[in-house]
Amino acid sequence: MKHGLRVLGLDDGPFNKFTDIKTVIVGVIMRLNYPVEGISVREITVDGMDSTEIVMSMIRGRFRGDIDFVMCNGITFAGFNILDIQKVYSKTGIPVIAVTRKNPSIEKISRALLLHFKDSEERIKIITETPVDKIGYGDRILYINRAGIELNRAVELIKNTVNTGNIPEPVRMAHLIATAIINKESHGRV
C-alpha cells in the first residue's frame, strides 16, 4: 500500500437476533503503519436493509475525500443486512474489498433468506451480483468480494493492510470498538 492510501475498515457490533432491533457499525480510517486518523460510528438495523446507505453516509461524511478504499469482513452486517458493494462503488467511486476466511456460501445464505425474508429476492440479487474469488493466502484460503478494483490489486492491498494476525488492521480496530460499544469491553478477533 502506498503510504498515502487511506482505508475505511468496517465491522458491526454483536447483537441478540431475537431481541435487538439495532446494533452498531464502526468505520476506522487509517493508513498502514500510521495511527488511526478517524472513526465513524452509526446504528444499523439487525436484519435490515440499511447497511448500504449507512456505509455511503460514512464515505460522504466528515472524512469525505480522505478514503481511498473500503475493507470489510464479508458483505453481511448485523445479520442479513447485505452491503451492496457494487452500489457503494458506483455511487461513491470508492472501491470495496470484502474478505472472509470462511466460504460465504451463496446457496446457504440464499436458502436462509428465502425462508425468513419477504424481500429475499432483492437480497439474493445483491449477493449474486458480486462473485466470490477464492485465493491462497499463506497457508490459508481467503474469500474476496470486490467492487471497482481488480483482483490482483485487491490482494496486494489486503497483504499490505494485514498487520497482526490475518485480519486487516482497520477491520480489526473496527471490530474491537464495535464490540466494546455493545458489550462494554472488546474481545477477540474478527
Add this chain to the structure above:
Amino acid sequence: MKHGLRVLGLDDGPFNKFTDIKTVIVGVIMRLNYPVEGISVREITVDGMDSTEIVMSMIRGRFRGDIDFVMCNGITFAGFNILDIQKVYSKTGIPVIAVTRKNPSIEKISRALLLHFKDSEERIKIITETPVDKIGYGDRILYINRAGIELNRAVELIKNTVNTGNIPEPVRMAHLIATAIINKESHGRV
C-alpha cells in the same frame, strides 16, 4: 517504556452540560508502537461522582492484570466528575498519570465547585490531595497529577507514550473513540 508495559489511556466523550445526564468514558489498552489490544466503554454521569468507581471497574474488568499504569488528560471527566487518582492507586495498586497542557487551576475549579455543588468540599478535597507538577516538555509546559509513581518515572512514561503530536497515543485513541460514539464521527485532538 519497556515493550511489555501496557497503559490504559482514558478520555470522556463530549456532552451538553445543560441537557445530558450521561456521556461515555473510553479506555484504550496498548503498548507503545503496538496495535491496540483492548477497549473499554462505560457510561459516566455528567458532573457526577462516579468516575473513580468506573475507572476501577475498567482496571478490574476483562483486562485485569494486563494494565501497568493509567494515563489521562487531567483528573476531571464529564464536567466536574473528579477522578480520585490516589484512591484508584491505593485500591488497585495501579499508578495513574494525568497530563494536561493547560494549568488545571485549583483555585478556579474550587470556586466553580463551591458555587454549584452541594458536595463541593468532598470534590475540592480530592483535587487538593493530588498536587500538580509543572514540567518543561520540548517547547511546552505540561501539568502532571500522579499517584503511585515518582515524577521522573512519570515523565519518562509520558515521553515514551507520546506517538504523534503531544498527546499520549492511548489517550488520543480514547478521545477519537469517545467523540465518535457521541457525535457519530471523531474529531480533532484531546
